[in-house]
Amino acid sequence: METQIDATVEKDSFYKKKALFEKALYKGEITNGGYVVKGDLSGIQSFIFNIPSKHASMYLKGRSAYLQLLSEVVARYVHDKLVGESMDFSQAVIYKGGGNFLLYYEDELIYEKIESLQAEIDKVLYEAHHEGLYLALAGVRYEKGYQATLNQRLQILKKRKFSGLSHHNLFEPYEKAERRPISGEKRIDNCGQEEVAGFYESFKKLAEEYIKAEAISFKSVKGGAGNYNSWDGVFDAFEQQVEFDNAHAEPYRMVNRIDVRSFDDLAKNSEGAEKLALLKVDVDNMGDLFSDKSLKQTQEISDALGFFFEEYLNTIIDEFKGDVELYNEEGKKVDIKENVRRIYTVYSGGDDAFLVGPWNVMVELASRLHQEFDAFAPKSAEISLSASLTIIDKNYPVIQAAETAENWLHLAKHRDGKNAICLFGEVFSWGEWGYIDKLVELLHGIIESTPGNPRAIIRKVEGTTSAFRKITNNINRHDELKMQSVYKLMYYVRHLKSGKNELAEIYKNIILDGFLRPDSFASENAHGLTKQVNVNYMIVPVACRLAEFYQRKMGKHDL
Structure with a gap:
C-alpha cells in the first residue's frame, strides 16, 4: 500500500529543521579530547554510471543503492573493529551520507588500529572492484582545526590508493572475470554476445528489493568470508548483513520509490520533444559550513541537510506526479499508470542529489528545488545550491550524459559566487534562470x-x-x-x-x-x-x- 504524504506534517518538519539548522550555525566551542575517524569513498561517479544502455534505470538504482549501503556497512565494520560491542554504533556516528562517515570515540587508543583497518578495507574493495572503488580511512585527535588535519590525511591516502596491499596483490593478473570483474566489465561468449558479469548483474536484483523497502536492518556477522559473487557477498566480507523489511528493521531515510522504471517511457512522456533531462544539484561551500563547528553542531547540520535531501525531497518529487503511458520495445503503447512519480532518483543524500525525468518536468523541478532550498537554508550563512541540467536524447549513452552533467556542475560551482545552474554549457545565476523561465x-x-x-x-x-x-x-x-x-x-x-x-x-x-x-x-x-x-x-x-x-x-x- 502506498504511503500518502501529509503536506502539513512535512511543512511542520521543514520549519523545525530549518530552526535547528539556523541554531547549529552559530560559532561553537571545540573542547579538546577524544578521537574522530572519517571514511571517504571515491570512484562513485564512474562506478554508478558505467552501465549498459539496456535496462539502464535499474542498473543505476542498484549501483546507487549498493554504494549507499556500502558506506554504512564499512562504517559499522570500522566501529565493530574499534570498540566491539562496548558502544552502540548510533552513539559514535556524527554523520553519514554521500559516501562519507564521521565517527567519534573518547578512547584515543583506537589510533593504533586505523592503519590495519585501512589494509583490511583495501583488500576487500580491491578483490571486489579492483581499482574502481576506494575508501580512505583516517583518524585525528578532536581539537581545534581537526577538520583540516583530517582532510589532509585523507587526500594523502587517496594519492596512495591501496598502499596497504602487497605488491603481489596489486599486480596479480585476472584469471576469472566472472569472480572479480572490473567495474562494468563485460565478457564475450563463444557466440559473440556480450554478457554483464554476474557480480554486477546482482545489482539489478538489489534494486528490486531496495525500491520496495520501507526499512532496512544491519546485522553484524562474525567471520564473514565474502565470495564477491554478489553485492551481499561483499557485505559479508565486511562482517555485515543487510536485510529489508524484517520484523526488527530500523527506519532508514531514503528517496527510493520508483514508479516508472524505463528511461524510454519517461522520455516518451515528455511534453514536445521526447527527451530526458539529468538534474544534478549540490550544496555550495560545505567546507566553510563545517569549519570551526563542534561535533554536536556538525551532527545537527548534517541531520538538517539529510532531512532536506532524504525526506523533504520526497514531498517535492510527489508534487510532479502525473499520468504516464508505458510502451513495449517496439514502441507500442501497452499501459498507462495514473498519478505516479515521473522523476527517477538515481541518488539523493548528504548534500547532493542526482535525478532523471522528462525534460520539461526537470526544468520545472530545478526551479522548485532552488526555491525550496533557498527557503530552508539559514540566511546567516553563505550556503547556496548549484546545479546542472543536461537534456539528452533517450538513446544517448548514460555514462557520457553523466560526465557532461558533472562537468557542467563544475562550471556552475566555479562561477564567481557559485549559486548557479548550468544548461547547454552556459552558466546562469538563479536570477537569470528565473528570466529564462x-x-x-x-x-x-x-x-x-x-x-x-x-x-x-x-x-x-x-x-x-x-x-x-x-x-x-x-x-x-x-x-x-x-x-x-x-x-x-x-x-x-x-x-x-x-x-x-x-x-x-x-x-x-x-x-x-x-x-x-x-x-x-x-x-x-x-x-x-x-x-x-x-x-x-x-x-x-x-x-x-x-x-x-x-x-x-x-x-x-x-x-
Missing part, C-alpha cells in the same frame, strides 16, 4: 495564440540576441547603458505580432537588474562584500531553445 512561458503563450510556423516566431525572438548582447557587454565591461542599443533591441521586438509588450517588459527588467541592481546577479562573500557577476546574454537563445523543445516531437530533423 519567464521568457519560455511568454514564448509558449505567443505561439499558442499566433497562427503560423512556431519556429518562425521563435527565430524572430532569437534574432534579438545580437542587440541584447551589445547591451549586456556594455553593462559587464564598462558599467554603462547605451540607450541607442536599447532602442535597437526594441525595434527588433516590434516585429512580433503579439507578446511584444510583455517581451519588452522582460528585457527592461533584465537590463535594469544588470545595470541598476547588480545584486540580482551577484552574491555576498564571507566578508559581506558583493561579488559583481556579469549578465549572461545567452538567456535569450537558451530560452528560445527550450521553447522550441515544447513544440517538437522527435523525428529525423529533430534538434
